[in-house]
Amino acid sequence: MQNPYLSLDQQMVGDIYTSREVMDNLTVLCDDFGARFSGTPEERQAAEFICDRFQHYGLRGARLESYPYAGWSRGEAKLKISSPVDRSIPCISLPYCPAASVKAELISIGFGAPDDFERLSSQIEGKIVLASSASSPDLGRWVHRKEKYERSVLAGAKAFIFVSEHPGVGPETGSLQNDQPAPIAGISICKEDGAFLERMMTRKGTVQLYLETTDINTSRTSWNVVADLPGIGNPEEQIVLGCHYDGHDISQGAHDPASGMVLVIEAARVLARYAKTALKRTIRFVAFGTEEIGLTGAFQYVEAHQEELDHLRFMYNLDAAGGGSRKGTVLHQWKNLEPYFQNAYLEMATDLPVGQKLHSYSDHFPFFLAGVPSGHMGDPGAGPGGRGFGHTRYDTLDKVELSNLRAGSSVAARMALRLAADLSFRPPRRSAESIRELVETDPGLEGYRVAQKLARQLTA
Ligand SMILES: [Zn+2]
Numbered sequence: 001m002q003n004p005y006l007s008l009d010q011q012m013v014g015d016i017y018t019s020r021e022v023m024d025n026l027t028v029l030c031d032d033f034g035a036r037f038s039g040t041p042e043e044r045q046a047a048e049f050i051c052d053r054f055q056h057y058g059l060r061g062a063r064l065e066s067y068p069y070a071g072w073s074r075g076e077a078k079l080k081i082s083s084p085v086d087r088s089i090p091c092i093s094l095p096y097c098p099a100a101s102v103k104a105e106l107i108s109i110g111f112g113a114p115d116d117f118e119r120l121s122s123q124i125e126g127k128i129v130l131a132s133s134a135s136s137p138d139l140g141r142w143v144h145r146k147e148k149y150e151r152s153v154l155a156g157a158k159a160f161i162f163v164s165e166h167p168g169v170g171p172e173t174g175s176l177q178n179d180q181p182a183p184i185a186g187i188s189i190c191k192e193d194g195a196f197l198e199r200m201m202t203r204k205g206t207v208q209l210y211l212e213t214t215d216i217n218t219s220r221t222s223w224n225v226v227a228d229l230p231g232i233g234n235p236e237e238q239i240v241l242g243c244h245y246d247g248h249d250i251s252q253g254a255h256d257p258a259s260g261m262v263l264v265i266e267a268a269r270v271l272a273r274y275a276k277t278a279l280k281r282t283i284r285f286v287a288f289g290t291e292e293i294g295l296t297g298a299f300q301y302v303e304a305h306q307e308e309l310d311h312l313r314f315m316y317n318l319d320a321a322g323g324g325s326r327k328g329t330v331l332h333q334w335k336n337l338e339p340y341f342q343n344a345y346l347e348m349a350t351d352l353p354v355g356q357k358l359h360s361y362s363d364h365f366p367f368f369l370a371g372v373p374s375g376h377m378g379d380p381g382a383g384p385g386g387r388g389f390g391h392t393r394y395d396t397l398d399k400v401e402l403s404n405l406r407a408g409s410s411v412a413a414r415m416a417l418r419l420a421a422d423l424s425f426r427p428p429r430r431s432a433e434s435i436r437e438l439v440e441t442d443p444g445l446e447g448y449r450v451a452q453k454l455a456r457q458l459t460a
Contacts, residue, residue: 001349003349025265025266033049035246036247037246043289050245051064062227065300065304068220069300070181070217072181074215081208082210091187092171094173094186097215102158102159103208103211104208106127106130106161107127108129109152110136111134113136124157129155129160133163133164146174146451161187161188169388169392173250173392178294179299185211228285230282237282239284239315239316240283240316242363244261245288255389257291259321260322263321271413271417275421279421281420298366312367314373314427315367316419319362322400324401329345330356333358334374337427338354341375352411356380358445360448364376369439
């Protein structure tokens with residue numbers, strides 16, 4: 001197949017594969033700024049570093065766009081078995097956990113699938129729910145932590161304990177709510193302690209727990225970092241290439257999200273260097289803030305840039321895309337765009353897959369709700385696996401490979417070039433009616449429907 005962008009592709013890919021810049025940038029993000037968790041000085045320093053990179057590579061209008069959000073600071077958490085034995089169990093609070101002290105009986109919900117909650121619905125009220133981070137193999141979809149937490153709240157639980165499904169990685173973190181304090185306490189423990197509690201219930205019957213959390217919920221300010229490579233002739237026409245830069249406080253967040261963040265930065269570097277004059281519409285590069293605690297940066301971006309959305313042709317989310325997974329495209333239920341992406345991969349002489357899947361747990365989601373065409377880099381054929389070392393303190397720089405960063409940034413730059421150079425690619429926004437239909441029926445949005453149900457109950 002003929003490749004009209006062959007010479008630009010060769011220049012960009014050749015540069016990426018003969019430079020270590022992408023790994024150097026990842027090293028600064030992880031080793032100099034650590035977790036970049038919302039509300040820390042390192043979060044601000046990371047935002048300024050990314051802004052400086054954008055400027056240095058020749059992008060226009062590089063800036064921090066600030067917004068308010070519900071902040072959260074970790075306090076010490078204590079978990080004790082008070083009966084039938086006296087034993088302390090190491091634990092951590094999950095973001096948006098309130099300060100609380102709870103004394104109650106433990107109940108296990110297993111995988112925390114909808115069926116599990118239905119089966120045990122009459123027994124959850126007033127108890128502390130123990131849920132694995134694993135998804136039931138029978139269900140065929142990944143069940144996010146928030147969905148398990150929210151179903152527990154809806155069933156009247158007093159507190160929530162999240163158990164990592166992976167041995168040897170300690171507790172797995174992740175927020176309980178989006179941009180607001182959580183209604184009941186939620187903590188996390190390691191797989192091994194979860195198994196101990198399960199055995200205790202099997203062998204001794206009733207297990208009584210005492211849980212104390214001391215977290216602080218306060219309002220704060222964060223920042224999206226925004227910069228442009230302007231299109232020639234149609235600068236108001238846009239595509240967005242984005243990833244969040246904040247990680248979780250217990251981790252370097254090297255894979256999630258920083259490996260994806262540096263793909264955005266590397267794509268900016270080579271596109272600015274070689275492809276500037278080929279762009280017919282603007283490529284906007286966005287480093288989103290506070291994704292890990294509720295996609296707040298992306299929601300705020302969509303809110304603040306309303307008037308541009310009719311001209312925003314595609315939002316490409318690179319969240320955590322620099323790991324080992326394939327660099328294909330997962331479209332968010334845009335069947336009509338599949339041939340375009342398949343053709344682009346053929347033209348690039350790659351064998352990358354294109355497919356459809358939707359979920360509400362990363363920065364593309366506010367764009368989806370606004371009807372903007374979107375997709376993310378990844379493997380549409382990947383099953384509903386767990387996070388591995390993700391969201392634990394072991395998501396560290398040493399696990400990210402330069403070859404994966406190069407593969408991801410090459411594909412991101414080449415795809416962005418095509419989306420911005422080809423004016424025949426102009427999908428319209430989705431209508432409010434078809435957005436609503438997907439929100440009500442898409443299997444990938446089951447967790448979002450549970451979140452809405454709880455939100456309605458909390459405001460009632
Ligand atoms: Zn992420």
